[in-house]
Amino acid sequence: MxxxxxxxxxxxxxxxxxxxxxxxxxxxxxxxxxxxxxxxxxxxxxxxxxxxxxxxxxxxxxxxxxxxxxxxxxxxxxxxxxxxxxxxxxxxxxxxxxxxxxxxxxxxxxxxxxxxxxxxxxxxxxxxxxxxxxxxxxxxxxxxxxxxxxLGLDVDIKDINVHVQSFGFKYGIPIDVDLVFDVRFLPNPYYISELKSKSGLDKEVSDYVMSFELSQEFYTKLMDMFDFLIPHYIKEGKKHLTIGIGCSGGKHRSVTFAELIYKELSEIDNLNVYVNHREKERGNW
CATH class of the missing domain: 3.40.50.300 (P-loop containing nucleotide triphosphate hydrolases)
Known part of the structure; x- marks a missing residue:
């Protein structure tokens, strides 16, 4: 029944x-x-x-x-x-x-x-x-x-829904996130004239952000943390996890990291993974 x-x-x-x-x-x-x-x-x-x-x-x-x-x-x-x-x-x-x-x-x-x-x-x-x-x-x-x-009305039934969101600290921290990570310590493409008008969705910006050893190391540590945390969230019965990645304006570094996290987590079979970029949706780019 x-x-x-x-x-x-x-x-x-x-x-x-x-x-x-x-x-x-x-x-x-x-x-x-x-x-x-x-x-x-x-x-x-x-x-x-x-x-x-x-x-x-x-x-x-x-x-x-x-x-x-x-x-x-x-x-x-x-x-x-x-x-x-x-x-x-x-x-x-x-x-x-x-x-x-x-x-x-x-x-x-x-x-x-x-x-x-x-x-x-x-x-x-x-x-x-x-x-x-x-x-x-x-x-x-x-x-x-x-x-x-x-409510899981348009997705396969999996262990947990993971929502990755980029945002800009200058516009405020999202109030509906479970985990917040600040990437403002990384080199900022905003100050590179040919990259300023582009976003983390562009390969040139993403390549620049990830060209630094600091970025690579931080990304590795983030993914190690998610590998540790997510199974425990699932074990405790959590069905939805929202990860916020923030930089100054929410256009370059946070977008780059949100996209990379989304792509890697999407390869895990028991996760439904989504990504969105808040400042793009709000017209702040």
Whole structure:
């Protein structure tokens, strides 16, 4: 008998929960938003097979209500569940609320205080999440792909999904990464006139970055670390690992390393590996 699939979409108000539920509905899930925890288990006990539940700070009075609901799911053998936690920067959430003029579910003196209080309250739930998505710069198409990846809807079933992301420290560290590595200590192609306008996707830049013994040594140490870490993550049941590689602008050194890591990890049979370059997607190149 096939197990019932439950996806819980939670996170910060204004981070895109409604959009995510619409995506899941298009993917064949029966969706319900703002479901109270106290009736959650009764609802999923219905005959509906694939269910997506929108559950945020309005769904419970105390965090224990949410954790008790999860305990019931864990102890039900015919249910597989995932928790997708959505978040965004406070600036983006402020802007979204100012545009929609909706009332924030947390009542504080200011909207900013409401956002901060909610983030603090939801921190414990974030720790329980199967996957975390920062929607600050996501378009609906990008959110759709991230959801499908996290839920394994468009990939072979393998031991773990590894997402490698390059970024620029000048634009901030991604908030949805598990491991962050800084390659700003390596020689910078930005200061080479014929390489400045190119990126780590270009062979000339990649060859320059990797022409130094320091780069080669660091790359070898990184891969040795991943060879050690990833099997242990798999053993502990982790299904998604996001690796962030950062340099100053997120265009040359970090891109070179992200691509090399992606190519080498992709050769390992039990991994689904993805790569993206944040600053390219944001138009910062």
């Amino acid at each position: 096939a197990k019932k699939k439950i996806v819980i979409v939670t996170g910060l108000s204004g981070s895109g929960k409604t959009t995510a539920l619409n995506v899941l509905e298009d993917l064949g899930y029966y969706t319900v938003d703002n479901l109270p925890c106290e009736i959650g288990f009764s609802f999923i006990s219905s005959s509906i097979e694939n269910i997506a539940l929108g559950m945020d700070i309005r769904s419970f009075r105390e965090i224990e209500e949410f954790t008790n609901f999860l305990d019931k799911l864990k102890n039900t053998p015919d249910i597989i569940y995932s928790i997708i936690f959505l978040e965004a920067s406070k600036e983006v959430i402020l802007n979204r609320y100012n545009l929609t003029r909706r009332k924030h579910p947390v009542t504080e003196k200011t909207l900013l205080q409401s956002i901060r209080t909610e983030r603090k309250t939801m921190a414990e739930i974030k720790e329980l999440a199967t996957g975390i998505i920062d929607t600050s710069f996501d378009k609906p198409k990008e959110l759709t792909q991230k959801l499908k990846t996290l």
